[in-house]
Amino acid sequence: MNTNQKSPSDSGANHPTGNSCNPLLGHATSHAATLIGLFAIVLWGFMAGLVRLVSESFGATLGSALIYTVGGVMLFIVRRPKPIREAPCKYLIAGGLMFIAYEASISLSIGLATTNAQSVEVSLVNYLWPTLLVLMTAAVSHKRGAVAKAIPGAVIATIGVAMAVGGESLDMQEAVRNIASNPLPYVLAFVGAFIWAIYATFTPSLSGGYDGTTIFFCCVAVVLWTIHFVSGDGLPDTAPGVGGYAALIACAASISGGYACWGYGMLHGSMETLAIGSYATPLFSTASSTLLLGVALGMPFWIGVVLVVAGSLINVWFARCP
Numbered sequence: 001m002n003t004n005q006k007s008p009s010d011s012g013a014n015h016p017t018g019n020s021c022n023p024l025l026g027h028a029t030s031h032a033a034t035l036i037g038l039f040a041i042v043l044w045g046f047m048a049g050l051v052r053l054v055s056e057s058f059g060a061t062l063g064s065a066l067i068y069t070v071g072g073v074m075l076f077i078v079r080r081p082k083p084i085r086e087a088p089c090k091y092l093i094a095g096g097l098m099f100i101a102y103e104a105s106i107s108l109s110i111g112l113a114t115t116n117a118q119s120v121e122v123s124l125v126n127y128l129w130p131t132l133l134v135l136m137t138a139a140v141s142h143k144r145g146a147v148a149k150a151i152p153g154a155v156i157a158t159i160g161v162a163m164a165v166g167g168e169s170l171d172m173q174e175a176v177r178n179i180a181s182n183p184l185p186y187v188l189a190f191v192g193a194f195i196w197a198i199y200a201t202f203t204p205s206l207s208g209g210y211d212g213t214t215i216f217f218c219c220v221a222v223v224l225w226t227i228h229f230v231s232g233d234g235l236p237d238t239a240p241g242v243g244g245y246a247a248l249i250a251c252a253a254s255i256s257g258g259y260a261c262w263g264y265g266m267l268h269g270s271m272e273t274l275a276i277g278s279y280a281t282p283l284f285s286t287a288s289s290t291l292l293l294g295v296a297l298g299m300p301f302w303i304g305v306v307l308v309v310a311g312s313l314i315n316v317w318f319a320r321c322p
Helices: 008-012 031-045 047-058 060-078 089-112 116-126 130-141 144-167 172-181 183-207 215-229 242-268 271-277 280-293 299-320
Strands: 018-022 028-031
Touching: 008 089, 028 031, 031 047, 031 183, 031 242, 031 271, 031 280, 047 060, 047 242, 047 280, 060 215, 089 116, 089 183, 089 215, 089 242, 116 144, 116 172, 130 144, 130 172, 130 183, 130 271, 130 299, 144 280, 144 299, 172 183, 183 242, 215 242, 242 271
Parallel strands: none
Antiparallel strands: 018 028
16 A cells, blocks of 8 residues: 555544554554554465475575565555655664564575475574564563563463474474584574564654655665675576466565565554464464475474464463453
8 A cells, every 4th residue: 555645544543442552652553453464474474385486486596586576566566655754764774774684684594504404493493583572562561560471372372383383393302403513594593583573573663653664675675686696596597487477476475565564563553462463474384385385284283273372362361461
């Protein structure tokens, strides 16, 4: 949507019903905006499988650069940013650097994983960001004992994520050996998770209502093109088919649409709800990847789903307690 026009959720934000207070921004939040933010989790769920398909067609570095370039064009068409002079300087610098640093750290962590087992383990480390986000959101909520109340649900949900994503292939002893032999991707994944949690928690208070998602997204595209040209990977040996281009468009829409929805939800919705809902991201991602890549879901996934739901419900219950 064009940010220069009022959306239904904007016009409804002035109504006292259906809204609550965002402690970070100090103004009423819209339930519609929260739902839009939660829809980002659904869109991001398709990201991993689609990125894999795009990488198979275009190569890792070229595929990533194309995804963010096409996604950036999509964002400029449907969510053109306000003039950049209206954005607070602190927000552009801090938010932009964190956004780019997160994308770079996650991309590098996946690329530096040398085996399939390491790729799964690195993904698990990256998926710590929902837990970190829940704890950080609780810490800034100004509610007494909020962090202590958030910990039980966070622990249960995190165990559920590990079971859902790692499945039967997760071996803790092997994971320790992999971390010892190749620690850099794990460090980058953890740093990325921490950066994203900080970005989602604190940039709304710096934004002054300005949404820089489109600008930040395009900056990531520039960085990825730089990485591609420096790597010397060049063009794919075989020209991609129609399926490859279809995956590229779908992947760009999934990622850019997810960031657009999340950015809108951060600014105008409930961060507590978004933080708790973010536990579903790895579940959607694992489920969609198995469908796109033709892999069956095992029992550990469904046990993990139950644990994530249970942990999320505990967090919701404590969040509603005075």
